[in-house]
Amino acid sequence: MASGKLSPRQKMINLMYLVFIAMLAMNMSKEVLSAFGYMNEKLIENNITATTKNQDVLDNLATKASEQPEKYKSLYEIASKVNTLSNDFNTYLESQKTFFLEGKEDKTDYETMDQSNLVDEYFFKNNKPTDEGQKFLDNINGYRNSIIELLGDKSPLKASINKRFDTSDQEIKDGIKLQPWLNNRYEGFPLISTVTNLTAMQTDIKTTQSEIFSNLLGGQLESDVSMSNYKTILIPEKSAFFQGENFKGKIVLGRYDASLKPSEVVVNGRKVTKIEDGGAILEFPAGSVGERDIKGKFVFIENGEPVEIEINSSYAVIPKPNSAVISADKMNVVYRGVVNPMTISIPGIPDNKVTATGSGLRKGSGSGKYIMTPSSGREVTINVSGTLPNGQKVSSSQKFRIKDIPSPRGTIRKQSGHIKMPKTSLGKATVGVELADFDFDLKLSTTGFTVKVPGQSAVVVRGSRMNVQAQKAISKAKRGDVVTLFDIKSTISGNSGYRIKPASPVSVEIQ
Known part of the structure; x- marks a missing residue:
């Protein structure tokens, strides 16, 4: 278009083409600037949501640490330090964004944020980082190194954190020519792209927090479901057994997980083969009166290796009752003119199998509860009878003195x-x-x-x-x-x- 001798008309046409192309380039640039701005808005919204979720997890971990300090206290301490480091770094980045946007009356007019001189003068001098540029790098490197040191070199998150906050020199041509990271990412770029980059780095902080919190809780969960953390629980069919009865009950694990199938259960030297709902069903002679031990083990296979869980519990054997237990809830006497509450029961016999009779005595509300309203006389006799689980009858009686209400x-x-x-x-x-x-x-x-x-x-x-x-x-x-x-x-x-x-x-x- 510029070769040869051109007429004035052709020169005018060529100039118009140049102006038109320049206008297209300017329009494209404005669209790109707006796209950066909209991306920045979206990232800010996501960061607000991520901050809330991370705080919820941290609060939940704090609750667990107070309820189960032996499990969660150390994890909460790590999470709290991660949270402090993240908040400090996030605040620093926010201060940089505020500085770069200072003086902008409309902070959403992205098409006017096309200059790079503010960022270039702030971060660079003679193609080297200024004090503020070096401080920016130190904050990124300090955050990355502090987090990795806190988690340990063996953390599965180390590689992703290193990559996420990498500030090493960047390849710019065929893997040969290198450029400092700060120059590669911020020198000569429009202002809105720098602000968006800083917001994206805040997103990386939120993501790092979330991954660390999930990793801490996931590690504890894996520990919780390990067989070595289970405890055996003895569940007897009833709280006490009479001499001559068979003990009935079962031993289960703390999770009450029906899918758990032990490879072996041994109780008091004998193998137990009846397993239901994750529990070993027991039935054997209760033994003589007194405290009786139940000892043995559950055996599970975990990662191909046997894991033993100790069984160490006990139960009580009591003699068969031959008399009822009768007590006045207020005193050892009953008073004429008032309602006297009483409790009548026979140990080992349910309330519906116990019968109590006496002048002025009637059933109250609740198990073993009665009401006595004596009338004439100076004594009242209460007769109690009950039926044992084996059908045997027991009975007893007791006299109570009747007193008048004292003079007020x-x-x-x-x-x-x-x-x-x-x-x-x-x-x-x-x-x-x-x-x-x-x-x-x-x-x-x-x-x-x-x-x-x-x-x-x-x-x-x-x-x-x-x-x-x-x-x-x-x-x-x-x-x-x-x-x-x-x-x-x-x-x-x-x-x-x-x-x-x-x-x-x-x-x-x-x-």
């Missing part, structure tokens, strides 16, 4: 005995009663009392408060006089048919 004591302002108060206060006071040191919580209501003021006739009052006559008599009392309240009568709330003994009197010295 009178109170003024919840005080009893001898008290002091002004006569105006006494005239407005309420007379009450209480059962001191009584095991049942009874609510008593005052129904009447008698007031005696020195020099005045006694006044009978109905209810719990002074009537007009009593107030008039009290108003004539002098300072130092002792007013007596006696014959204080009361009833049980909800049981007015039972007659409570009169309460002890109250003496009030007038102030």
Whole structure:
């Protein structure tokens, strides 16, 4: 197009072509810049999600470390150090992005971020790294080396971490010519590509954290399912056995995994061949009364080698019962006028096989629970019978004394005995009663009392408060006089048919 002698018209056409090509190149450049910007936005969104997930895993590991420190404490310590190193490096990268974008009013106007001079002047001088450029390299290398040192040279993640944060010289032509990593990745590139590169490196940090956390938990999980970590558990058919019975129960492993098939089970020197749901089913004579040992081993094959798990447990053999166990939940007596809760049972016999009878006795709510409401007399006999698992009958009886509810004591302002108060206060006071040191919580209501003021006739009052006559008599009392309240009568709330003994009197010295 430029060869030979051209006419002015042709020169004009050629110039127009050049301008057109330049415009196409400019448009293409703007599209590429925008593409870098959109990629940066996507990476930032992914980093936010990854940060949340990594924190959730770290929090879960912290919980496990507090619940099972012997398993997870050391793993949590490593994860915490990884998290600290990662957060510090991520913060440094974020500060670099903030510096490069400082002064940009619209940080999403990617088409204007086509200059490279800001990054070039910040990272390079005379084709060598500036102090900030060297600091950037030191941060990358320091993070990589610290993580690998923390995990150990034998970590399966070492190779990927080295590759992810590699800052060695880069090949640029046929594997012969090398260029420093910093120049290769950042010199002469548009500003938006540098910002996107820094965000991508933050993504690498999140990925590294995630891989390390998964590797730590995965290693512990592999350890947990190893046969050497199982414990045997003895599950007897019942908690105790009578002399002459056969012991029935099974020994299982802690995971209760039905897929576990031991190659051999030996208990008390004998091989056990019946295996169900991962447990060895046991049945043999229970033996004499006392504590009996169960010793032996489970044998599994793991990686072609036998692994033995010790069985070391025990059970108790008790004699057959010949009497019932009967106890009053409150005292060794029962009280007339109240509901007395009782527990009646026979060891080794279920509640539905036990029968208890007695005057005023009825079944309550719950296993072995009864209610006794005695009426007349001074004693009550409770008869108990039960049926043993082998069909044998056992029976027993026991007598309980019946007592009346003790006399309550009178109170003024919840005080009893001898008290002091002004006569105006006494005239407005309420007379009450209480059962001191009584095991049942009874609510008593005052129904009447008698007031005696020195020099005045006694006044009978109905209810719990002074009537007009009593107030008039009290108003004539002098300072130092002792007013007596006696014959204080009361009833049980909800049981007015039972007659409570009169309460002890109250003496009030007038102030």
